Amino acid sequence: MKVVVDAFGGDNAPVEIVEGAVLAVKNNKNLEVILCGKEDKIKEILRGRTERIEIVDASDVITNDDAPTEAIRHKPNSSLVVAYDILKTRDDVIGLVSAGPTGAVLAGAIMKIGRIKGISRPALAPILPTKVDGSDVIIIDSGANIDCKPINLLHFALMGSAYYSIIYNKKEPRVALLNNGAEDEKGNELAKETFPLLKNAPINFIGNKEGGDFMSGDVDVMVADGFAGNALLKGTEGAVKAVISILKRSIKSHFWSKVGYLFMGKTFKEIRERVDVQRKHAGSPLLGCKKLVVKNHGSCDRVNIQASIEQTIKLHNNNLNQRIEEAIASLSEKI
Amino acid sequence: MKVVVDAFGGDNAPVEIVEGAVLAVKNNKNLEVILCGKEDKIKEILRGRTERIEIVDASDVITNDDAPTEAIRHKPNSSLVVAYDILKTRDDVIGLVSAGPTGAVLAGAIMKIGRIKGISRPALAPILPTKVDGSDVIIIDSGANIDCKPINLLHFALMGSAYYSIIYNKKEPRVALLNNGAEDEKGNELAKETFPLLKNAPINFIGNKEGGDFMSGDVDVMVADGFAGNALLKGTEGAVKAVISILKRSIKSHFWSKVGYLFMGKTFKEIRERVDVQRKHAGSPLLGCKKLVVKNHGSCDRVNIQASIEQTIKLHNNNLNQRIEEAIASLSEKI
Numbered sequence: 103m104k105v106v107v108d109a110f111g112g113d114n115a116p117v118e119i120v121e122g123a124v125l126a127v128k129n130n131k132n133l134e135v136i137l138c139g140k141e142d143k144i145k146e147i148l149r150g151r152t153e154r155i156e157i158v159d160a161s162d163v164i165t166n167d168d169a170p171t172e173a174i175r176h177k178p179n180s181s182l183v184v185a186y187d188i189l190k191t192r193d194d195v196i197g198l199v200s201a202g203p204t205g206a207v208l209a210g211a212i213m214k215i216g217r218i219k220g221i222s223r224p225a226l227a228p229i230l231p232t233k234v235d236g237s238d239v240i241i242i243d244s245g246a247n248i249d250c251k252p253i254n255l256l257h258f259a260l261m262g263s264a265y266y267s268i269i270y271n272k273k274e275p276r277v278a279l280l281n282n283g284a285e286d287e288k289g290n291e292l293a294k295e296t297f298p299l300l301k302n303a304p305i306n307f308i309g310n311k312e313g314g315d316f317m318s319g320d321v322d323v324m325v326a327d328g329f330a331g332n333a334l335l336k337g338t339e340g341a342v343k344a345v346i347s348i349l350k351r352s353i354k355s356h357f358w359s360k361v362g363y364l365f366m367g368k369t370f371k372e373i374r375e376r377v378d379v380q381r382k383h384a385g386s387p388l389l390g391c392k393k394l395v396v397k398n399h400g401s402c403d404r405v406n407i408q409a410s411i412e413q414t415i416k417l418h419n420n421n422l423n424q425r426i427e428e429a430i431a432s433l434s435e436k437i
Numbered sequence: 438m439k440v441v442v443d444a445f446g447g448d449n450a451p452v453e454i455v456e457g458a459v460l461a462v463k464n465n466k467n468l469e470v471i472l473c474g475k476e477d478k479i480k481e482i483l484r485g486r487t488e489r490i491e492i493v494d495a496s497d498v499i500t501n502d503d504a505p506t507e508a509i510r511h512k513p514n515s516s517l518v519v520a521y522d523i524l525k526t527r528d529d530v531i532g533l534v535s536a537g538p539t540g541a542v543l544a545g546a547i548m549k550i551g552r553i554k555g556i557s558r559p560a561l562a563p564i565l566p567t568k569v570d571g572s573d574v575i576i577i578d579s580g581a582n583i584d585c586k587p588i589n590l591l592h593f594a595l596m597g598s599a600y601y602s603i604i605y606n607k608k609e610p611r612v613a614l615l616n617n618g619a620e621d622e623k624g625n626e627l628a629k630e631t632f633p634l635l636k637n638a639p640i641n642f643i644g645n646k647e648g649g650d651f652m653s654g655d656v657d658v659m660v661a662d663g664f665a666g667n668a669l670l671k672g673t674e675g676a677v678k679a680v681i682s683i684l685k686r687s688i689k690s691h692f693w694s695k696v697g698y699l700f701m702g703k704t705f706k707e708i709r710e711r712v713d714v715q716r717k718h719a720g721s722p723l724l725g726c727k728k729l730v731v732k733n734h735g736s737c738d739r740v741n742i743q744a745s746i747e748q749t750i751k752l753h754n755n756n757l758n759q760r761i762e763e764a765i766a767s768l769s770e771k772i
Contacts, residue, residue: 233679245617248625282580282667290583290664313671317679329625330665332617336648337669341676344568344652348711349684352704362700369687369694376683 103132104195105414106188109139110163110181111202113401116140119201120147122407127154129408130415136188136195139163139181160184166400170205174213182206186214189393197394197414201385201402208246211391218423220430223247224390225258225328226397227265229383230338231376234319240266241280241316242389243328244335250327252295255279256303260433261389262323263305264425268417274306275322280330281310292327300325304432313337342377384409387417390426394418438467439530440749441523444474445498445516446537448736451475454536455482457742462489464743465750471523471530474498474516495519501735505540509548517541521549524728532729532749536720536737543581546726553758555765558582559725560593560663561732562600564718565673566711569654575601576615576651577724578663579670585662587630590614591638595768596724597658598640599760603752609641610657615665616645627662635660639767648672677712719744722752725761729753 107123109116116139123135134154137144141159148155162180164173177183182202189198200207208224217224227242242262247254259277266275279300281289286297288310300307311321313334326334353359363370383406385398394417396410442458444451451474458470469489472479476494483490497515499508512518517537524533535542543559552559562577577597582589594612601610614635616624621632623645635642646656648669661669688694698705718741720733729752731745 233682248617280668282583282664290662293664312675313668313673314675314678316672317675326668327625329617329628330668333615333648333661333665333669334672337651337672338648338676340647340649340652341673342680343649345677345680345708345712347568349704349708352707353701356701356703358700358702359704362697362704365693365697365700366688366691367693368691369684369697372687373680373684377680 103415103418104134104136104192105411106136106138106185106195106198107407107411108182108185108198108200108202109137109144110160111200111207112398114403115201116143117147118402118404119407120144121404123155123411124148124151125404125408126411130412133411133415135411136185138185138188158184158188164202164206166203168203168206170203170209171213173206174210182210183214186210189395190214196418197396199385199396199398199407199410199414201398201400201407203400204246204397207395207397208388211388211395215395216392218390218392218426218430220433221257221261221390221426222251223254223257224388225261226386227262227389228335228386230317230335232317232319237319238270239316239321239324241324241326241331241335243326243331244386245328245332246388247328249329250292252292252299255292255296255325255327256299256433257390257430259300259303259305259307259323259325260429261426262325264422264429265387265389265417266323268420268422268425269413270322272322276308276320277305277323277325278308278311278315278321280324280326280334281312284310284312286310296325304429346373346377384413387413387422392423394422438750438753439469439471439527440746441471441473441520441530441533442742442746443517443520443533443535443537444472444479445495446535446542447733449738450536451478452482453737453739454742455479456739458490458746459483459486460739460743461746465747468746468750470746473520473523493519493523499537499541501538503538503541505538505544506548508541509544517545518549521545524730525549531753532731534720534731534733534742534745534749536733536735536742538735539581539732542730542732543723546723546730550726550728550730553725553727553761553765555768556592556596556725556761557586558589558592559723560596561721562597562724563670563721565652565670567652567654572654573605574651574656574659576659576661576666576670578661578666579721580663580667581723582663584664585627587627587634590627590631590660590662591634591768592725592765594635594638594640594642594658594660595764596761597660599757599764600722600724600752601658603755603757603760604748605657607657611643611655612640612658612660613643613646613650613656615659615661615669616647619645619647621645631660639764681708681712719748722748722757727758729757
């Protein structure tokens with residue numbers, strides 16, 4: 103089983119990306135990784151650890167300053183485009199992992215790989231913790247699709263449900279529509295038109311939920327247009343960081359609080375593990391593409407990259423795309 | 438100076454509302470409060486403390502189950518409608534305070550009081566803490582106006598800036614547009630069309646900001662349509678609650694953490710005071726109405742109601758509505 107990795111995407115590339123690939127290969131006996139990027143640099147980092155690792159040279163890099171579509175078109179030797187070409191042309195490669203610029207990863211997926219038949223727009227669905235132990239929530243879309251139509255949100259719901267059911271092994275994830283109130287008739291025009299579509303879709307639709315329900319543990323898959331979804335996602339992450347920052351500063355400024363802190367090691371470790379959104383994070387697949395594309399955060403490290411590669415394997419083994427295709431097909435039968 | 442109060446609006450009405458009025462009157466020598474609601478009940482709570490408190494009997498109550506516009510039309514004897522009639526007809530009454538259903542308070546303001554000339558839609562602008570000491574942020578709109586046009590957001594920005602500058606005595610509050618990225622050209626159609634309007638407005642516009650900047654202390658006034666604004670506001674509040682809930686549970690489940698907690702009284706008191714969004718909260722004025730209307734949360738208590746009444750006085754003394762009118766006028770001059 104082969105996964106292609108953009109070794110020069112992300113703030114910590116290439117070291118963390120290459121090391122992440124090494125970790126993944128060590129941990130998965132049947133895995134082979136193809137690393138795309140400057141060959142000499144990659145070899146330098148690998149220091150001979152080349153078992154089940156192939157290098158494909160790519161001299162160029164796409165950065166945040168590049169216009170996404172332009173970059174895919176005019177930087178054919180960039181690590182990302184070379185990786186996409188491999189994903190496109192080689193049947194034995196099951197997926198691609200990149201921590202490069204979101205826009206370019208998206209543009210590349212659409213231009214090089216294409217969408218699953220019937221899916222209007224691919225979407226990103228990052229994972230967040232909730233206040234309930236062991237219960238995470240995903241938001242789809244979270245910023246890939248800014249202006250949306252009801253049909254887009256219906257597809258997000260189907261894809262999010264299939265994705266969540268695989269990664270958490272949960273048969274009927276609870277899917278909710280982000281809204282400004284819980285009542286059925288609430289919402290802006292988009293939400294109002296989307297509601298009946300979700301109600302009739304082959305998912306466990308639990309109705310409208312507010313932003314305040316996002317981390318409550320009552321929702322598995324929150325469906326939103328990319329603009330409101332991005333506001334919710336970033337607002338939530340920012341609020342978590344703000345509370346922890348206030349807490350830290352307060353502890354530092356009171357002598358007895360500092361003393362108390364010494365006793366609370368376990369609690370602060372738990373907090374870090376529970377709410378640190380990025381720790382061990384596998385990134386998010388670009389749901390709705392013909393082949394698996396997993397995007398990790400620009401600031402991700404080797405553990406994140408390993409997780410991304412392993413998630414690609416898991417999604418492949420559990421037939422994510424086939425499930426999405428079936429859900430879409432069952433829709434057309436209904437109509 | 439007279440303020441009219443809907444004594445039967447809110448979950449804790451009438452006791453907390455009436456007691457809040459008593460606190461406000463005690464604390465402000467020139468204040469008179471008019472309480473609207475069931476006279477016998479109010480008298481029972483007042484137990485003779487009637488100095489500078491007038492009671493106007495209103496036998497009916499508007500609840501969350503009432504359709505807002507219908508309720509204003511067909512419940513003329515409700516405490517809210519009676520209060521609005523007093524605000525409308527009596528020149529010596531400077532403002533109204535209610536913790537009743539948001540929809541009804543909004544509908545009453547528009548139907549009974551009317552908008553400031555040139556303002557397309559009144560808006561609610563609740564206050565949240567940031568991670569920076571002493572620096573709060575407001576979001577406008579937060580859910581009163583679900584489908585918006587660029588002109589609405591321009592008005593929100595002007596009103597929010599005027600409001601913030603009064604309550605925090607800050608000359609040029611930093612106004613930002615909620616967006617899915619910081620770059621000027623980012624956004625959904627609404628945000629893209631709004632950006633140039635804000636750039637040319639007589640405010641301190643600092644550009645696009647993401648949801649993650651909301652509690653950063655870098656923004657004073659966050660401008661958004663009511664749908665995305667609501668997602669951000671509720672998501673932020675929910676995340677704060679979730680982190681604190683995880684923290685509490687973790688402390689309870691580890692012996693040494695419980696010991697540490699005993700030393701950290703000051704820190705936990707600080708956290709509660711800083712992030713408990715509702716504590717001492719004055720609610721939010723319905724910005725853009727011809728007369729001052731301050732809406733508090735349904736679950737507010739006497740301290741909140743006192744704060745709402747005192748905020749009404751402060752906004753009146755600092756000529757909020759006149760400032761808004763001037764900002765609108767300066768716009769038309771430009772066009």
